[in-house]
Amino acid sequence: MWKNRAVQTLLIGAASTSVLIVVLIFLFLGKEAAPFALTPGLSALFDSKWIPVSFQRERFGILPLLSGSALVTLLAMLITIPFSVLGAIYIAELAKPLEREILKPFIEILASIPSVVLGFFGLVVLAPLVKSFFGLNTGLNALTGAILLSIMAIPTVISISEDALNSVPHVYKRASLALGASQLQTIFRVTVPAALPGIIAAVMLGVGRVIGETMAVMMVTGNAAIITANPLDPVRTMTATIAAEMGEVPFGSVHYQALFCIGVVLLLVTFGLNVIGQQVLRRYGMRQ
């Protein structure tokens, strides 16, 4: 009997580590970022310039970084959504069973390619293509980053959307077909609307993945901290800023704290997206 107790206690301990890690993440990011709130104060973050190292005046405005992340994410989703949703529809509804068995592993492989390898591919293959296609000086810009990010997000969004499409009850489809609707009519008028919440959740989780991606964007977006809406301009994202600058910054300096502030913002944004996405998925799952 004591053995059962001991085992159970151990298992509860193991299960609690996840909670502990979440708490520690918030705690330690907050702890390292907190002094920034005193000097120079949080308002310093709402500056339009990020000039962390300067002989005159350092500026820690994260607005250009936020706008960089937002631009890249927006562009990436513009590419990701049609490709993933239509791809998921094809795989879930139209592909023959054997075809599906071949398509799915391919897309899973895409998901398992390390982001630094994709970044490298973007740097040496994609960026020159973008450069010559648009006749630019450099192919390292928001668009190239967005294309790479969409390559990363597509497998996530496809697989969750596909699950959502598969969980639409067969009776709906059969009823629609029995009423004389064609297969495509059934898909676009019945199946997709019924699976919509799941697809939306998939897209939100995809956005979370894209915002948090670091290496690939750092390698191909050009890393200029400017506020722009032009896809062909180089931009710098929040993640790339942390990764690029943390290595060279003195621990405990204001710059160091500012980078942790970016981390906190990143954490809160992805956390929010995740919570909302899961909520949508859960409500959707309950309705089934």
Add this chain to the structure above:
Amino acid sequence: MSGSFSENLIYGLLRAITYAIVLLVGYILFDIVIKGLPVLNWEFVSGYPHQSGASGGILPAIAGTFYLVLGTISVALPLGVGSAIYLSEYAFQGKFTTIIRMAIITLAGVPSIVYGLFGLGLFVLFFRFGASILSGSLTLACMVLPTIIVASEEALRAVPKGYREASLALGATKWETIRTNVLPYSLSGMITGSILGVGRAAGETAPILLTVAAFFLPKLPNSIFDQVMALPYHLYILATQHPDAEKVRPMQYGTALVLLLLVLGLSLGAIFIRAHYRKKYKW
């Protein structure tokens, strides 16, 4: 079913989009394999780098990644499997379980660079482990924990309820039942899921950037408190920080190929294990 012209057009479009994705995957793999293969030889994988990686081999980076994977597994596997056993076999629907599940979902969504910051703050600085294999492994373990938990729980839940009932009805205690009649049948699934998770860790750069990875350190580590090179970081450095990036391109492709082979090899290995055990335990 032969539809109208417009139906066929839409059908063709959907198919074209799907195959475009497949082609893209194929092209990426093809490009890296074709350009990486000429560099790949025994000297490359067993030699030490020279001239900041412009020549020589990548042994320290391979070894570093190997140590990190090993360290990550040995921390994350027991914790992940333990959590999964608790969630699938012991937990009741309640506040505590809900909190744990929320935490797991949250962890799964945390960006890898944030894990890097966290590892820097907690392991490198607070615990004073420094930039080391230990800090890096612990950071990566936190990152892959949710993957391992989810995969393991799925494997446990796939074991038919009847086995547990039959064992309990024979007078086995709960833990005896789990040990003898649940774990053995779910082991393959748990291992598969864990390898897939760890494969992801092997390819990650952002979390190790701040916690372990060395820019250029052409020697093997002596202890878990040493810094190491790692394949993904080495590729990053070669591709973006090297003064003569164009000239070391073959080395970059070679490194990318080795990393790709390692990560895909782990995944394929996992899938192979799964297929093998599926045949053994059929229910």
Add this chain to the structure above:
Amino acid sequence: MVDKKQALLLEDFDIEIVSRDLNFYYGDNQALFGISVGMPAKQVTALIGPSGCGKSTFLRTLNRMNDIIPGARVEGQVLISGKDIYQHGTDVVKLRRKVGMVFQKSNPFPKSIFENVAYGPRIHGTRDRQQLAAIVEKSLVRAGLWEEVKDRLNDNALGLSGGQQQRLCIARALAVDPQILLMDEPASALDPKSTARVEDLIGELRELYTIVIVTHNMQQAARVSDFTAFFYEGALVEFNATKLIFTNPKEKQTEDYITGRFG
């Protein structure tokens, strides 16, 4: 063997299983309402009734298998050989050794035939290989399976036919030497021939064990049991000798069910 032509009288038997005012809840839903009944030793008692009437739930209160369901709650008493099994401090492990169970869906472990039967004795501490072999043989003989499997004891149990698997599960339950055998619709997933084989087996085992069997098949209850309890909507409607229940039911509900007016 008892003469089935003559109705049995409960007073003639030792009562081995007694439930007193037993209420059972799944969370807020009450599934059993004040069940009081005494089941005789070394006899076969059948629990019948329409699906959802609580007969399986009642069966599972007798070896506390309901304990593993989250939110399950029991009120009242179940006495086995005079001891209340819901009393605080009851060793559930010991109880389940004494009260074996066979499930509706045959559930052999994906191990060898030998390991399946040896599982119970092993977890209860029998290590000696020869002793285990003797127990395995005895149990398989009792379950009427020995002749069919004695040459392939090391084969995987999942290679057996459905009927053989169910008899293997019976052998596995017998291997821990129980007093009581609970059977939850043991033949409902089997073909007619295998069903007949299991029914014959129950007839042979009744000399050695007290058997309680849940069945949705009234002919089966009539064929195999000595006593029958009719459950309806969580309550025990009638309990009597099988012959009386089927020829001369006292309650209108029992009669309606038996004559097939509902169910």
